[in-house]
Amino acid sequence: MTQPACPLCHLPPPPADSALLYAHPRWRVVDAQEPSFPGFTRIIWRDHVQEMTDLPVSDQQELMTVVLAVETVMRQKLSPDKINLASLGNQVPHLHWHVIPRWQDDASFPQSVWTPTVQPAIADTARLARQTAITRCLPEYHQALINRLKNLSP
């Protein structure tokens, strides 16, 4: 179940994909590698389906279990002010979820990360210091996430 032109159907195989955190036969978890939003994590369903309701209920539940496992570990290890969950797919209509840690000083808060920067008033130095601190936590977050996902999946 792949489509020739879909970039999410043709991710590089592990270990060539530097963003890949965990590959399961039915889904992958990747570091979104968005410098302004360190910790931003994506879950990509393997098969090329467009919407959640294209999946049978058991697969919907499995995918949400993964999404919420990511949320759980993200909260434990990064302590963001807010979690954002979204499955949009307007640009790449292959089912995937965004799990985004948000801080009140981040570039777009309290808007979505898809809204242009709205907080020029906050000193870049303060924001950058917080981003740097979070970036230092990423290896521990990623390792805890991998451990959690290993234990999750049959």
Added chain:
Amino acid sequence: MTQPACPLCHLPPPPADSALLYAHPRWRVVDAQEPSFPGFTRIIWRDHVQEMTDLPVSDQQELMTVVLAVETVMRQKLSPDKINLASLGNQVPHLHWHVIPRWQDDASFPQSVWTPTVQPAIADTARLARQTAITRCLPEYHQALINRLKNLSP
């Protein structure tokens, strides 16, 4: 479990809330009443919790069942080009979900609905004609949704 300053803890009681489609003891479904995005529907958890992982797993599953019931009926009745699902809560940190029908000619496609208008090139007349057609379908969509939600919930 309410907070004094939270607007989603103090929605008007039915039937005074014109946006309300269905009130269940644990959640409400409302028409978001966004003129540029007819059909935009919100699901609001009753208790004041911030994140999905603040809920026990059974409540997480119940809430996602409602979200995906909305998606199912929305696809059946409105046939959008894409569904957008999101739980952000940066501005109102009381757990709620957005289920948004998207069309390739809508004001922001393929960006998020939270991104400023990006399609000035598309003739307003064509977009408005499609919006009007969708708006005419809303009563049938809402009635089908209410029927589905009644059958869903114990």
